Amino acid sequence: MKLSDLGEFGLIDRIAKLSGAADPRVICGIGDDCAVIESGTPGKVLLVTTDLLVEGIHFRRHTTTPRLLGRKALAANLSDVAAMGGSPHVFTVSLAVRPNMSVAWVESLYDGIEERADEAEVSLVGGDTAATSDTTVISVTLLGECPKAEVIYRHGARPGDSIYVTGAPGESAAGLAIVTAEAMGNLQATALGDEEREDFDRLRLRHLDPEPRLQAGRMLASRHWATAMIDVSDGLAADLGRILERSGAGARVEAARLPISVPLRAACERLALDPLDLALGGGEDYELLFTAPPDLGEEALSRSLGIPVSWIGVITEGLGDLRVVDPSGRERPLEARGFEHFHR
Amino acid sequence: MKLSDLGEFGLIDRIAKLSGAADPRVICGIGDDCAVIESGTPGKVLLVTTDLLVEGIHFRRHTTTPRLLGRKALAANLSDVAAMGGSPHVFTVSLAVRPNMSVAWVESLYDGIEERADEAEVSLVGGDTAATSDTTVISVTLLGECPKAEVIYRHGARPGDSIYVTGAPGESAAGLAIVTAEAMGNLQATALGDEEREDFDRLRLRHLDPEPRLQAGRMLASRHWATAMIDVSDGLAADLGRILERSGAGARVEAARLPISVPLRAACERLALDPLDLALGGGEDYELLFTAPPDLGEEALSRSLGIPVSWIGVITEGLGDLRVVDPSGRERPLEARGFEHFHR
Numbered sequence: 001m002k003l004s005d006l007g008e009f010g011l012i013d014r015i016a017k018l019s020g021a022a023d024p025r026v027i028c029g030i031g032d033d034c035a036v037i038e039s040g041t042p043g044k045v046l047l048v049t050t051d052l053l054v055e056g057i058h059f060r061r062h063t064t065t066p067r068l069l070g071r072k073a074l075a076a077n078l079s080d081v082a083a084m085g086g087s088p089h090v091f092t093v094s095l096a097v098r099p100n101m102s103v104a105w106v107e108s109l110y111d112g113i114e115e116r117a118d119e120a121e122v123s124l125v126g127g128d129t130a131a132t133s134d135t136t137v138i139s140v141t142l143l144g145e146c147p148k149a150e151v152i153y154r155h156g157a158r159p160g161d162s163i164y165v166t167g168a169p170g171e172s173a174a175g176l177a178i179v180t181a182e183a184m185g186n187l188q189a190t191a192l193g194d195e196e197r198e199d200f201d202r203l204r205l206r207h208l209d210p211e212p213r214l215q216a217g218r219m220l221a222s223r224h225w226a227t228a229m230i231d232v233s234d235g236l237a238a239d240l241g242r243i244l245e246r247s248g249a250g251a252r253v254e255a256a257r258l259p260i261s262v263p264l265r266a267a268c269e270r271l272a273l274d275p276l277d278l279a280l281g282g283g284e285d286y287e288l289l290f291t292a293p294p295d296l297g298e299e300a301l302s303r304s305l306g307i308p309v310s311w312i313g314v315i316t317e318g319l320g321d322l323r324v325v326d327p328s329g330r331e332r333p334l335e336a337r338g339f340e341h342f343h344r
Numbered sequence: 345m346k347l348s349d350l351g352e353f354g355l356i357d358r359i360a361k362l363s364g365a366a367d368p369r370v371i372c373g374i375g376d377d378c379a380v381i382e383s384g385t386p387g388k389v390l391l392v393t394t395d396l397l398v399e400g401i402h403f404r405r406h407t408t409t410p411r412l413l414g415r416k417a418l419a420a421n422l423s424d425v426a427a428m429g430g431s432p433h434v435f436t437v438s439l440a441v442r443p444n445m446s447v448a449w450v451e452s453l454y455d456g457i458e459e460r461a462d463e464a465e466v467s468l469v470g471g472d473t474a475a476t477s478d479t480t481v482i483s484v485t486l487l488g489e490c491p492k493a494e495v496i497y498r499h500g501a502r503p504g505d506s507i508y509v510t511g512a513p514g515e516s517a518a519g520l521a522i523v524t525a526e527a528m529g530n531l532q533a534t535a536l537g538d539e540e541r542e543d544f545d546r547l548r549l550r551h552l553d554p555e556p557r558l559q560a561g562r563m564l565a566s567r568h569w570a571t572a573m574i575d576v577s578d579g580l581a582a583d584l585g586r587i588l589e590r591s592g593a594g595a596r597v598e599a600a601r602l603p604i605s606v607p608l609r610a611a612c613e614r615l616a617l618d619p620l621d622l623a624l625g626g627g628e629d630y631e632l633l634f635t636a637p638p639d640l641g642e643e644a645l646s647r648s649l650g651i652p653v654s655w656i657g658v659i660t661e662g663l664g665d666l667r668v669v670d671p672s673g674r675e676r677p678l679e680a681r682g683f684e685h686f687h688r
Contacts, residue, residue: 003450004443008473011450015437015471018458023467026434035469037434040385040489050485052438052472090370090381093359094396096481099348103355106347110359123367125379127359128396129352132479137440139472139483141394145384 031246032154033083033230034144045151047144049080055136063179066105068208069138070112076233077142078120078212079286083231084153085221086146088214090125091117094139096132109138120214150221152290157228157247161291161315164298166213166307168261169236169289170275173282175207177271187271196270199263210286216305217288225301229290237280237334239289241322247291250318253280253334256327259310280324280334291315375590376498377427377574378488389495391488393424399480407523410449412552413482414456420577421486422464422556423630427575428497429565430490432558434469435461438483440476453482464558494565496634501572501591505635505659508642510557510651512605513580513633514619517626519551521615531615540614543607554630560649561632569645573634581624581678583633585666591635594662597624597678600671603654624668624678635659 003011016030027045028036034047053059053073064072074091081088093113097106117124122142178200181187189197213231220226228247230239237253244251260275268275292301294314301309316323324334347355360374371389372380378391397403397417408416418435425432437457441450461468466486522544525531533541557575564570572591574583581597588595602623612619636645638658645653657669668678 001447002444003441003447003475006447008475011447011473014451015454015468015473018454018468023434026467026469029467029469030471035434035436037469037487040383040388044384046390046487048434048436048470048485048487050436050438050470050472050483052440052474052483054440054474054476056477057474090367090379090392092379092392092394092485094394094483096396096398096479097347099346101347103345103347103350106355107358123370123373124359125370125373125381126392126394127374128394128483129355129359130396130398130401131347131352132398132481133400134478135440135476137476137481137483139394139396139438139481139485141392141436141483141485143381143390143392143487 028153033080034086036084036151039145043148045146045148047081047084047086047146048141049077050139050141051076053138063183064208066108067112070109071116071209073138073140074113074116075210075212075286077140078214079231079233081142081144082212082214082217083229083288084146085150085217085226085229086144087218088120088122088142088144090123091140091142092126093124094128096130096137098134098136099131120212146221150224152221152226152229153246154228154230154243155246157243157249157291157315159249159315159317160294161227162294162296162311163240163251163253163289163291163313163315164301164309165232165236165259165287165289165312166216166305166309167285167287168259168264169232169285169287170278170282171203171206171261171264172210172284173278174264174267174273175203175205177273178204178267179207181271196266199266203263203267207284210284212286213288213307216307219305220288220290225296226290226292229288232285232287232289233283235281235283236289237322243289243291244320244322248319250316250321251313251323252316252331253313253324255324257310257312259308372497377424378430380428380495383489387492389490389492391425391428391430391490392485393421394483394485395420397482407527408552410452411456414453415460415553417482417484418457418460419554419556419630421484422558423575423577425486425488426556426558426561427573427632428490429494429561429570429573430488431562432464432466432486432488434467435484435486436470437468438472440474440481442478442480443475464556490565494568496565496570496573497590498572498574498587499590501587501593501635501659503593503659503661504638505571506638506640506655507584507595507597507633507635507657507659508645508653509576509580509603509631509633509656510560510649510653511629511631512603512608513576513629513631514622514626515547515550515605515608516554516628517622518608518611518617519547519549521617522548522611523551525615540610543610547607547611551628554628556630557632557651560651563649564632564634569640570634570636573632576629576631576633577627579625579627580633581666587633587635588664588666592663594660594665595657595667596660596675597657597668599668601654601656603652
């Protein structure tokens with residue numbers, strides 16, 4: 001059997017079985033945004049997350065800059081710590097790259113990493129470099145910390161909880177669509193009006209330079225507001241599916257309440273895409289998707305977190321059953337698959 | 345300028361400048377076998393190390409098995425923790441691999457990782473997987489811990505210290521030479537006598553399945569015996585050069601005291617190689633190279649550590665000056681370069 005038959009999630013399931021369930025120091029191994037490890041300090045845990053960026057899969061060199069790529073490589077990991085409610089701390093970067101790559105490219109990559117590190121107040125402490133014959137691969141591992149009693153796992157959602165999301169998921173996918181259309185010569189910036197151009201610039205940056213929601217995640221944890229949380233990296237539906245799977249619950253999402261931003265709508269019109277598809281299926285937004293008791297309103301949350309928060313539905317009893325209510329009021333099951341490696 | 349002009353060590357120097365020197369929690373960033381981080385627990389530090397294994401550079405699929413490759417990927421990181429005197433704890437594994445790779449290959453890889461993890465009592469807690477179009481890349485990050493007062497850095501060597509090494513460095517390089525000669529059809533196992541075949545099997549395993557010296561490293565640290573330590577990954581001369589650079593000292597190595605094992609000598613005879621070259625220049629032995637006050641003898645150390653330890657020379661005043669005394673008594677400077685990526 002080939003990996004392409006098993007699929008990425010099949011592989012991860014098999015690897016997860018090896019994960020250190022028998023080790024009392026491991027509070028949570030594979031299966032959440034970060035591993036959660038006893039730090040040795042009573043009441044504090046260590047968070048560990050790692051992400052691999054592969055050229056041609058996660059990025060293309062002609063549709064981003066090395067600086068933005070460096071920022072994003074770290075941001076994806078920072079977002080994992082945010083999704084546990086933790087504070088990021090130190091990280092390592094390993095890089096496999098062709099020997100004929102320019103030093104300027106690699107230095108810009110590290111400049112971008114360092115910029116993002118300064119913003120998040122985290123420190124580069126190690127790494128490895130190696131030559132490769134072909135594809136550039138970047139591997140980042142980030143450590144964080146969190147008070148043990150404040151960690152927010154994927155498994156805490158309870159029937160009746162409200163489902164919230166920060167920002168406007170789908171914008172990153174729209175940004176990717178714009179970048180791709182431009183690279184293929186299917187979209188000329190000169191053909192756009194001023195307002196549309198500004199909208200598209202914003203979407204492009206949402207894809208190329210996403211903002212990890214560290215302060216929001218930390219506040220949701222320290223106030224004990226969220227019962228379960230994940231970051232939107234594979235798409236809202238897929239990531240909500242993971243909360244449901246781990247929580248043994250279902251969900252009903254109100255399509256009409258999904259935050260479809262003006263830029264997202266404009267890009268979808270121009271590129272003949274469905275904003276609802278992008279909002280539910282688009283990945284790499286690095287927004288926070290969380291559940292909370294129903295008495296917390298979206299306005300109060302937005303005010304407290306300092307970023308837009310939208311109520312998008314409720315957790316139900318239906319074991320893994322993810323449903324969406326169309327704007328017309330019709331309810332249908334929602335396929336909870338995100339981007340999957342190995343499958344074609 | 346291309347990376348191939350700058351070289352790996354030039355790149356690492358540039359990256360090291362970005363390393364978190366201003367962060368008071370970072371005791372040691374880039375520049376030792378592990379990063380050393382304040383753990384939050386008084387008197388204890390966190391160790392962080394990461395290694396990248398790239399197909400075609402660090403391994404070839406036709407000269408190893410996925411199980412041995414998995415064991416070695418983790419062993420290389422365990423060895424870094426051993427070289428600080430620490431205890432390994434938890435690790436992550438990321439894998440970029442072609443979708444048409446067999447599931448059996450990937451499962452064997454993880455079986456090997458898990459076997460080695462069980463032996464070292466460490467736990468897999470996370471990772472990432474991605475499809476790649478070409479080269480397989482494995483990225484392992486390992487965390488360990490150590491009492492703060494016991495950490496052994498590269499910078500502690502003082503003039504007059506003795507230089508010791510465990511095991512028989514060069515055996516891994518001999519093993520690689522055997523594996524390569526066999527793969528190229530230049531060496532047939534059937535042409536070997538029984539004894540030679542056993543010797544060659546041992547060398548092959550020293551290359552394909554190296555043993556991290558965790559217990560020895562821990563004892564050297566807890567007894568405060570070693571003043572500086574590194575693991576032999578890039579070659580004895582290159583790695584000793586790193587101790588000298590960080591310690592601001594020189595060294596005189598007695599070639600006649602280098603432990604050239606019977607198998608190493610046999611392989612060098614068969615393959616027309618110089619055992620001294622392999623002992624000084626061969627990489628990936630994952631033996632411990634350390635300095636210690638002169639009153640500790642090699643016999644007492646061997647007994648205490650439970651593995652062979654050889655006295656090979658002394659630390660001198662000569663700032664970075666690495667000299668070797670030939671068996672004939674002639675002293676010459678030694679080029680301290682190991683394997684370097686990007687250079688051709």
